[in-house]
Amino acid sequence: MSCNYYKREFSMDTMFQPSLSDCQLKEILRDHNLTVSQPRIALLRYIMQNYHHPKAETVFHDLRPDNPTLSLTTVYNTLRLFAENGLCSMLTIDDKHVYYDGDTKPHGHFMCVGCGRIFDIPGSIMPNASKLHENGMDGFQVHEMHYYLKGTCNECNENI
Numbered sequence: 001m002s003c004n005y006y007k008r009e010f011s012m013d014t015m016f017q018p019s020l021s022d023c024q025l026k027e028i029l030r031d032h033n034l035t036v037s038q039p040r041i042a043l044l045r046y047i048m049q050n051y052h053h054p055k056a057e058t059v060f061h062d063l064r065p066d067n068p069t070l071s072l073t074t075v076y077n078t079l080r081l082f083a084e085n086g087l088c089s090m091l092t093i094d095d096k097h098v099y100y101d102g103d104t105k106p107h108g109h110f111m112c113v114g115c116g117r118i119f120d121i122p123g124s125i126m127p128n129a130s131k132l133h134e135n136g137m138d139g140f141q142v143h144e145m146h147y148y149l150k151g152t153c154n155e156c157n158e159n160i
């Protein structure tokens, strides 16, 4: 009856993570109190296996061929629902687009203003939120943490 419980110990070394079965994806949805539907399974698989910080439009474009009934509105609403339930993060690194990240562990991002790609910053350079109380902010609780750098990536710099 039950499938192997999913593990979210993905490697940061690769943009593409090991594949998850429908059974595992259903379990993740139920675990987050979300009802299971075919579009949600497809979207969850995509967001948990593609760590390139896609926009909703990119997700829609990539999934549409195999999911002809999928609409952009469903993609927007479902990704937002996933973010609200801790299944992905929303990156608002630029004011024009929202990008989605299936890696919910705290990590910094570098956005290239040349090619528009967003890179994960390896290692921990996140400010230490647990030290808020040491700075006179007793009783404050952090719900989200974002750390963004903007600049030009190595490939764009080579092409100048």
Ligand SMILES: [Zn+2]
Binding pocket: 112, 113, 114, 115, 116, 117, 152, 153, 154, 155, 156
């Ligand atoms: Zn670049």
Ligand SMILES: [Zn+2]
Binding pocket: 053, 101, 103, 107, 108, 109, 119, 120
């Ligand atoms: Zn990321």
